[in-house]
Amino acid sequence: MACELNLNFLKELEREAVLEVLHRDQMVRKTEEERVRKLKMQLQQLRWKGARNMSHEYQERSCARCHKSLGLLMNRGAVCNGCSHRVCSECRVCLNPYLWKCTVCYAHGDVKIKAGEWFFEERAKKYPNEGRHETVGAKLLKSYQKLSNISVVPPTPPPFTESTAGSNVTVNELHQTKSFNKSVENLFLSFTTHIKKISKSQNDMADRSLLTTDYGQNVEKRKERRSQSDTAINIASRIKSTPSRQQLITGAQKSSEILTERNCKQEEDIITSPASDTVFCEGRRHGSLYSLNSTCTEYGNFGKADVTGEIEFAIRYVFKAGILEISIKGCKNLAYGEEKKKKCNPYVKVYLLPDKSPRSKRKTAVKKSTVDPEFHETLKYKIEYSQLGSRQLQISVWHAGALKYRVFLGEVVIPLAVWNFEDSSAESFSWYQLKAKLEKPEDNLVQYSGELLVSARLSVPAQDKNFQFEKWMREGKKAQEAPSCQLQVMVFGTKNLPVPRSAGTLNSFVKGCLILPDQAEVKQKSPVLKKEACPQWKHLFVFDGVSQAQLQQSCLHLTVWDHASFGSSDRFLGGATLGEKESFGFTDPDSQAVLQWQEVLSSPNMWTDIALVLHSNKENFKS
Amino acid sequence: MASATDSRYGQKESSDQNFDYMFKILIIGNSSVGKTSFLFRYADDSFTPAFVSTVGIDFKVKTIYRNDKRIKLQIWVSGRVPPRSGVRLRAGCSSPPDPSSLPPSPSQDTAGQERYRTITTAYYRGAMGFILMYDITNEESFNAVQDWSTQIKTYSWDNAQVLLVGNKCDMEDERVVSSEKGRQLAEHLGFEFFEASAKDNINVKQTFERLVDIICEKMSESLDTADPAVTGAKQGPQLTDQQAPPHQDCAC
Numbered sequence: 014m015a016c017e018l019n020l021n022f023l024k025e026l027e028r029e030a031v032l033e034v035l036h037r038d039q040m041v042r043k044t045e046e047e048r049v050r051k052l053k054m055q056l057q058q059l060r061w062k063g064a065r066n067m068s069h070e071y072q073e074r075s076c077a078r079c080h081k082s083l084g085l086l087m088n089r090g091a092v093c094n095g096c097s098h099r100v101c102s103e104c105r106v107c108l109n110p111y112l113w114k115c116t117v118c119y120a121h122g123d124v125k126i127k128a129g130e131w132f133f134e135e136r137a138k139k140y141p142n143e144g145r146h147e148t149v150g151a152k153l154l155k156s157y158q159k160l161s162n163i164s165v166v167p168p169t170p171p172p173f174t175e176s177t178a179g180s181n182v183t184v185n186e187l188h189q190t191k192s193f194n195k196s197v198e199n200l201f202l203s204f205t206t207h208i209k210k211i212s213k214s215q216n217d218m219a220d221r222s223l224l225t226t227d228y229g230q231n232v233e234k235r236k237e238r239r240s241q242s243d244t245a246i247n248i249a250s251r252i253k254s255t256p257s258r259q260q261l262i263t264g265a266q267k268s269s270e271i272l273t274e275r276n277c278k279q280e281e282d283i284i285t286s287p288a289s290d291t292v293f294c295e296g297r298r299h300g301s302l303y304s305l306n307s308t309c310t311e312y313g314n315f316g317k318a319d320v321t322g323e324i325e326f327a328i329r330y331v332f333k334a335g336i337l338e339i340s341i342k343g344c345k346n347l348a349y350g351e352e353k354k355k356k357c358n359p360y361v362k363v364y365l366l367p368d369k370s371p372r373s374k375r376k377t378a379v380k381k382s383t384v385d386p387e388f389h390e391t392l393k394y395k396i397e398y399s400q401l402g403s404r405q406l407q408i409s410v411w412h413a414g415a416l417k418y419r420v421f422l423g424e425v426v427i428p429l430a431v432w433n434f435e436d437s438s439a440e441s442f443s444w445y446q447l448k449a450k451l452e453k454p455e456d457n458l459v460q461y462s463g464e465l466l467v468s469a470r471l472s473v474p475a476q477d478k479n480f481q482f483e484k485w486m487r488e489g490k491k492a493q494e495a496p497s498c499q500l501q502v503m504v505f506g507t508k509n510l511p512v513p514r515s516a517g518t519l520n521s522f523v524k525g526c527l528i529l530p531d532q533a534e535v536k537q538k539s540p541v542l543k544k545e546a547c548p549q550w551k552h553l554f555v556f557d558g559v560s561q562a563q564l565q566q567s568c569l570h571l572t573v574w575d576h577a578s579f580g581s582s583d584r585f586l587g588g589a590t591l592g593e594k595e596s597f598g599f600t601d602p603d604s605q606a607v608l609q610w611q612e613v614l615s616s617p618n619m620w621t622d623i624a625l626v627l628h629s630n631k632e633n634f635k636s
Numbered sequence: 637m638a639s640a641t642d643s644r645y646g647q648k649e650s651s652d653q654n655f656d657y658m659f660k661i662l663i664i665g666n667s668s669v670g671k672t673s674f675l676f677r678y679a680d681d682s683f684t685p686a687f688v689s690t691v692g693i694d695f696k697v698k699t700i701y702r703n704d705k706r707i708k709l710q711i712w713v714s715g716r717v718p719p720r721s722g723v724r725l726r727a728g729c730s731s732p733p734d735p736s737s738l739p740p741s742p743s744q745d746t747a748g749q750e751r752y753r754t755i756t757t758a759y760y761r762g763a764m765g766f767i768l769m770y771d772i773t774n775e776e777s778f779n780a781v782q783d784w785s786t787q788i789k790t791y792s793w794d795n796a797q798v799l800l801v802g803n804k805c806d807m808e809d810e811r812v813v814s815s816e817k818g819r820q821l822a823e824h825l826g827f828e829f830f831e832a833s834a835k836d837n838i839n840v841k842q843t844f845e846r847l848v849d850i851i852c853e854k855m856s857e858s859l860d861t862a863d864p865a866v867t868g869a870k871q872g873p874q875l876t877d878q879q880a881p882p883h884q885d886c887a888c
Binding site: 030031034037041047048051122125127129131132134136138 | 653655657658691693694695697761764793795854855856858859
């Protein structure tokens with residue numbers, strides 16, 4: 014039901030009022046999505062625990078859930094009428110004296126009601142096109158985006174202590190002129206990152222209050238919370254938030270991967286016969302075509318052929334499951350990978366840019382000796398709909414030669430922001446002309462290594478700050494008149510950090526290096542967070558005694574490291590820059606970080622949330 | 637319009653993930669029957685006699701403990717959208733309706749109200765339950781109930797749970813709609829019925845709790861019918877074993 018929501022008819026003030034409500038709704042929805050995601054993850058873990066290991070032979074007489082062998086007379090087990098698997102007496106949940114279900118079937122039903130899916134299923138009877146998620150609010154926010162005469166600003170959390178400088182009523186925020194100077198896209202981007210951050214950090218109330226409070230001068234409080242969170246973070250303990258299933262998954266192996274929902278039968282099918290379906294769960298796939306790395310093709314170390322031909326594929330988004338599907342039908346008229354030998358063994362590789370890590374990679378099977386291959390494969394990504402706007406689909410065709418020799422045959426890049434996923438006619442197969450790689454060498458060098466979520470503010474001494482700041486602005490930024498202030502940078506954590514396959518986790522920490530105009534460097538380090546694949550440090554860097562004018566010409570390098578034991582050197586994981594970066598002759602592809610730096614400096618005593626893209630080129634960062 | 641204080645409250649509540657179910661409830665009814673007051677009484681236990689018309693939509697979040705489960709309620713108030721008599725759902729209702737071309741609505745107090753329709757009707761589809769409210773001192777609001785009910789049937793899912801609530805039952809002196817009339821209409825429409833007062837805090841909690849219970853019942857039913865392989869029998873005994881609270885129409 015693509016019922017377009019047109020808001021042009023609202024008066025501006027009314028729009029602002031509605032917008033405020035929509036923003037609050039967005040937060041509620043994000044919280045809910047996060048909760049549902051966790052529920053499903055727990056369910057998946059439970060299934061994995063029970064799923065038979067491929068290397069083990071299927072033993073007839075063992076419990077399908079805990080693998081305990083079953084006796085012939087004693088503890089014979091019984092068949093669950095949900096999934097038809099034989100389970101032992103300990104893996105049952107009694108619903109009433111006459112009825113029981115195995116732990117997985119029970120958890121499945123439990124998740125279904127807890128996630129509210131029963132409602133979406135019922136609703137789908139009347140509105141078959143309606144997704145599993147609430148889309149009204151999102152649609153409305155989108156239509157706001159289209160309105161040029163109103164700026165979409167991230168909802169600023171209201172302060173708990175009212176301060177004079179930032180009377181943060183949302184409506185006032187909307188009037189602030191600086192927001193009008195930016196393009197709506199920028200604002201919306203920062204809005205979504207803001208929301209993402211909130212949904213990331215909402216695991217406990219302490220995190221939340223970091224985002225919503227602290228407009229006053231209670232740095233003390235902040236420090237206290239930090240020390241508490243430095244030690245108390247453990248993914249495992251967070252996962253087990255629901256007591257009813259907590260008992261069920263004890264012993265389930267810990268995994269931080271995001272999981273797809275599917276009923277228990279399907280899941281076991283996949284595990285026992287990996288070829289039957291190729292669903293990918295954010296980087297994890299149950300198929301066979303998962304190469305360990307693509308170093309040869311990633312670093313430009315590959316052969317080049319003349320690019321010819323076309324590729325036929327279809328893209329669609331399954332709202333119900335939250336999965337992006339790319340159906341690759343085939344190619345025609347490809348160039349030969351090895352022209353002299355007239356050889357071509359094509360395959361298709363897909364990345365969901367900007368993520369270039371292996372978790373974003375999907376590949377089809379290799380077709381032998383053809384320039385008109387037919388693949389008929391569907392590659393899938395589990396991704397939130399709201400994220401698609403910032404992604405590009407890179408679909409490239411390669412020739413697989415002998416000994417890992419790869420030849421690039423052409424690619425198509427589709428920006429998903431402009432793709433209309435709600436229009437079913439856009440889901441049909443189309444032919445696309447293959448193109449040569451864009452000649453952007455720096456693009457190949459600067460690799461995406463996840464994101465760093467930070468919040469920064471410039472703390473200006475309380476006395477008369479407004480006056481001083483205005484005066485300073487008026488008098489043309491004279492450094493000597495500028496007050497001495499404090500730059501505070503809260504490093505929350507990372508997203509999509511590349512994790513070495515061998516270890517699975519990291520002992521990571523963050524270094525902050527503030528480079529002042531005179532090339533002086535102020536360095537700080539966060540504590541090491543041990544054995545976390547997705548570290549959340551919540552560490553506050555404080556740079557004292559700097560002036561606003563100085564900061565205007567300074568930049569802050571934030572780098573993430575994997576702490577090495579036994580004296581070997583720490584491993585660089587990624588770095589990001591905030592502020593001016595001319596000193597290295599290196600320009601960030603997106604100037605977002607520069608803009609955000611300006612925003613921090615121009616709004617003293619206000620926290621600005623920033624999602625920094627981490628880059629893998631170590632030499633560009635001081636640490 | 638929600639003030640900064642309200643949104644702060646909302647955010648605090650909304651960030652909490654510690655609950656078992658999330659239900660969305662929509663309160664509808666003519667302008668000034670007391671929908672927002674009803675919501676504020678329930679969510680914040682506050683009451684302001686001054687009338688502030690809701691712009692478009694608003695909501696509050698409240699987490700309750702019911703039937704051994706923590707249930708997060710997102711309660712929406714639809715503002716200033718009177719129903720159109722004989723409304724029909726038009727596929728792809730993209731343009732805002734032109735007020736002049738519409739049949740006169742019995743309760744349209746400003747022409748501007750129509751403009752919100754596209755926003756609010758969009759929210760019907762996400763709501764699991766409805767509170768349809770009229771004002772016992774306002775005949776017109778009672779007469780509009782039928783239209784509102786049609787609106788629910790048109791825009792909402794088939795199993796939408798509806799409670800009919802006659803608000804302002806503290807104003808017995810000005811009553812124009814008798815309890816009996818209200819009960820009969822509710823029976824006719826197949827809804828459960830309460831008389832309540834947001835001002836004196838009569839039956840407010842009961843109304844919401846009853847609605848939550850009905851939604852819970854629907855939830856276990858839908859599991860039974862939709863997925864027998866998984867559920868086998870009554871799913872969630874914790875829900876169905878619980879007895880519905882004694883039905884109380886009006887305490888005044």
